[in-house]
Amino acid sequence: QSPLTQPASVSGSPGHSITISCSGSSTDIGGYDFVSWYQQHPGKAPKLLIFDVYHRPSGISDRFSASKSGNTASLTISGLQADDEADYYCSSYSVSSTLVLFGGGTKLTVL
């Protein structure tokens, strides 16, 4: 069982928006602005989409946005495209001895 909780799956139609949640605690998501999001296509390495809660690395589309409220972080993908179909993982710094926690992953299906 992963330390951060994500829905196992979400789906949406092309052009629509979806939001993926990531729930943690005050010792990780709630306590620090060090939340990141990754996209992983089958057989590929994870790709950084968001860092430090809502910042996008250069080259990442502004269709990807993120936020945090309390112990829960969220990733929103707008204008869904077929290529967005992938697994999405959240991650957070943690004050525990395990410095980095990952969510269980969310499979996005573009209908």
Next chain:
Amino acid sequence: QVTLKESGPELVRPTETLTLTCTVSGFSLSGHRMGVSWIRQPPGKALEWLGHIFSDGRRAYSASLKSRITIYRDGSESQVVLLMTNMDPVDTATYYCARAEAANYVSAFDNCGQGIRITVSS
């Protein structure tokens, strides 16, 4: 261009020690705030952070695996080694090394290697 590449044996016997090397280019392991983590992913399952080495040589490990893992730089500025002892079939996974720019808070991995699939079987 930043790249990371994992290398090592793809098959390990139970109870053996796994040794993986991450070779990096495009940045220095002793560069300001530059560090490398190891992350693994069992087939069909989620990512799991294993440990990290900071640019100043400090290391941090997953609490659940701390007794089995060692991460170190091999003396060069371009290679990080992961040792994992007493391998078990449940350790079968794809292992990634990933760069994180962090002085103290490991917050995001901006570059990952392609991963290496490790099978533990007799």
